[in-house]
Amino acid sequence: MKILTVYLLFISSLLSSTYTFEPKKISHGLWCVFADLMPPTKENKGFVSNVCWVENGDSLTLLDAGPTTLFAKELEIAVAKTTNKKVTNVVITNYHDDRILGAGYFQSRGAKIVAHKNILSDIKSNPQKYTRLEKLLTKEQYTDTKLPKIDTVFDSQSYLLGSIELYKLSDIAETPSDIVVYMPKQKAIFAGNILFGERGLNYDKDSNINGWLEALDKIESLEIEHFIPGHGTKTDSSSFKVTKEYLTKFYTQTKEAYENDIELENLSKTVHMNEFSHLINYRPRHIQNLYNLYEHLDFRKVK
Numbered sequence: 001m002k003i004l005t006v007y008l009l010f011i012s013s014l015l016s017s018t019y020t021f022e023p024k025k026i027s028h029g030l031w032c033v034f035a036d037l038m039p040p041t042k043e044n045k046g047f048v049s050n051v052c053w054v055e056n057g058d059s060l061t062l063l064d065a066g067p068t069t070l071f072a073k074e075l076e077i078a079v080a081k082t083t084n085k086k087v088t089n090v091v092i093t094n095y096h097d098d099r100i101l102g103a104g105y106f107q108s109r110g111a112k113i114v115a116h117k118n119i120l121s122d123i124k125s126n127p128q129k130y131t132r133l134e135k136l137l138t139k140e141q142y143t144d145t146k147l148p149k150i151d152t153v154f155d156s157q158s159y160l161l162g163s164i165e166l167y168k169l170s171d172i173a174e175t176p177s178d179i180v181v182y183m184p185k186q187k188a189i190f191a192g193n194i195l196f197g198e199r200g201l202n203y204d205k206d207s208n209i210n211g212w213l214e215a216l217d218k219i220e221s222l223e224i225e226h227f228i229p230g231h232g233t234k235t236d237s238s239s240f241k242v243t244k245e246y247l248t249k250f251y252t253q254t255k256e257a258y259e260n261d262i263e264l265e266n267l268s269k270t271v272h273m274n275e276f277s278h279l280i281n282y283r284p285r286h287i288q289n290l291y292n293l294y295e296h297l298d299f300r301k302v303k
Helices: 002-015 069-080 103-108 118-125 132-136 209-220 238-259 264-270 282-298
Strands: 024-027 030-033 051-056 059-063 087-091 112-116 152-154 158-161 164-167 180-183 188-190 226-228
Touching: 024 226, 030 069, 051 087, 069 103, 087 103, 103 112, 112 118, 209 238, 226 238, 238 264, 238 282, 264 282
Parallel strands: 059 087, 087 112, 112 152, 188 226
Antiparallel strands: 024 030, 030 051, 051 059, 158 164, 164 180, 180 188
16 A cells, blocks of 8 residues: 555656656766756746766765756656665755755755855855746745755865765866866766857856866866766767867957957957857857956956
8 A cells, every 4th residue: 555655646746747857878877867958937947957866886976956946856756767776965066046956955855965165155146146046937836945055065176975076177167166077987077067068158257268278178188988068968079079169269269359459349240150150049148258258358357
């Protein structure tokens, strides 16, 4: 009778699911669910960043946790379809709401949240980041969602967590709190917002082009067969290649335009880089990227 009750609850939860997950096995002991490539909308319900889980000894480590508590609850069901191991650690690769807000649920289930210490200052400096999803989603979709406290922060270039390695590859890439997760047994890397796949990337006011390119150079030195981007569905080397190619050309051409006294309002006409126009949501992001890098060059925030 007890088995039947559990089974009926499981089926009921599937029928009433808000999110749709299709776990993909990347390598032995490593699975991912891939997010929508657009910014948060009512349709994707904030599921816009990839989430993975990896066997780490006798338990699982979750790599980012999604946008809401409801997401995390439904993800737990999807995870259970792939392995009977329990999530004991949640690694957060940067401070963004779509990566961290689901972590509190797993924390309530006994998991520890791990991140780089820069996440604390990033969270403090960006309070507006944690109100957009509450405004976008319904009350039911956002219920019980809160910004969790981080259990463990590290302040080094690397941090060993069981069989996986957390790397802080530069002071700042897309954000100051960016880290990557390297899984040597699977020859895989979960790169968060350091790698973008089929979607145009964000170069924000807090980004640093020199640090981002430095991080990519270090990734290239690792033994990797599976490159898992924060945004994008392909796990071959294509996300690495497009990210590095875009950032290299973006930096070179924007710096050249700046040094040639091209005015800011004419910058997008000069540095259009149409070879990347196939990327989703590329044009509006590229224009904003240009303005941000131009300002960084103007104020000597980058070399």
